[in-house]
Amino acid sequence: MNKHDKPKPKPSYAPALQRGLHELSHQVEAMHRAIAGKTFGALKQVPGVAQPAAVVESIHDAISSGIHTAVRLGNRSLLGLAGQAERALASDAPPGPRESGIRAAINGVFGDHLAAHGEALATPMQLFERGQHTAATLDHLRIPLHRVCIFLHGLACDEHSWAPEPDSGEPDYGELVEADFGYTSLYLRYNSGLPIADNAAALADVLQALCAAQPGLNEILLIGHSMGGLIARCALWQGGDSAWLARTRMLICLGSPQLGSPLERLGMITNRLLDSFDVSAPIGAIARRRSAGIRDLHDGIGTDAGQDPPSVELRFLGATIAEDGDSPLGKLVGDGLVTPDSALAEPVRANIARAQLGCLGHMAMLHDARVWQHIRKWIAEGFVPTA
Secondary structure, three states: OOOOOOOOOOOOHHHHHHHHHHHHHHHHHHHHHHHHHHHHHHHOOOOOOHHHHHHHHHHHHHHHHHHHHHHHHHHHHHHHHHHHHHHHHOOOOOOOHHHHHHHHHHHHHHHHHHHHOOOOOOOOOEEEEOOOOOOOOHHHOOOOOOEEEEEEOOOOOOHHHHOOOOOOOOOOHHHHHHHHHOOEEEEEEOOOOOOHHHHHHHHHHHHHHHHHHOOOOOEEEEEEEOHHHHHHHHHHHHOOOOHHHHHEEEEEEEOOOOOOOHHHHHHHHHHHHHHOOOOOHHHHHHHOOOOHHHHHOOOOOOOOOOOOOOOOEEEEEEEOOOOOOOOHHHHHHOOOOOOHHHHOOOOOEOOEEEEEEOOOOOHHHHHOHHHHHHHHHHHHOOOOOOO
16 A cells, blocks of 8 residues: 555444434434423423422423433443444454445445445445455456356345355355356445435446456346345446446346335335324434435336336346235235335336246345246346357
8 A cells, every 4th residue: 555545444333323322312312302291291281280390390301301411421432432442453354244244234224324424334336256255356357258147135235145055055146157157256235225326326337347347248147136126227227328238138136126115115104103293203203314225115216217228138036925926915915025016017028027936035035946947047048158
């Protein structure tokens, strides 16, 4: 590193948690005041009790305010010490799967806020080779057959979500696309708390940089799980006449909520109900702090928001935990997070095909033999082996 270069900040949990606890304390205090206000308000309507109640209320408010201020000061001191310990233990070693998973979860819920505050904990968008813990250097990649398959994880996950448990016997899609078709597998890591459109624009930049660094690259295959499929599809809409779009053959979406997730719609309804009452409004304020990425799942990306390039084949796979996917229950619960109607939103067209599986949950789609059979069939259609 050049002596004039500033070292990159270490990812730190303490400042982010400190802000979160500070805000949570304020919201708890507001709810406490709202509940107490209801009680004292009723007492002050009773003749003979009104004046004493007003005195007690003022004393209560002063004590309550002091307690919550002390809690915030205690949190600040405690987390300050935690931050010092964290910095003392920090190293230049890349995070392992467990730490990376924790960061991915935090980014999924608060990633937009972390990015807005310039926190080092905010996950940058990077490509990883299979089994590697450090980001790939694009011009040093070895792509022997000049074709890549890029896997995009879902909300609050990272690239490790694509790896099955050791000795589980479950398929590793990245390993199989290399063995069966010769694709070099790459895995995207991104901040899933950012707006979908922002991540799509960043993905387009990454793919353009990949093509510039690898001028011999002939083919790109995209496989996205859940939110990852939405980001990839949105990037296709933004591709224009880019070099990467001209090389992109197919996008496979696994359980991607094209028309939105019913859970996020339920969250919006719950928020409105919480905001309707003084006592619960502070809880609603906390709930509204969920990330832009989560809120974007309310409507998904729709079917009219962009134009799918006709040169790219689209494949949509939906699932339901019910045995009969066409039953009312199967359509209602879907895979536990996404309904089949949302995952399979598009009508069948020349470059679009769809499939649905039963007895399959949302996260189980990442390592399922039946899912792999569909992926394999779709890739094989029109596949041209490298000479």
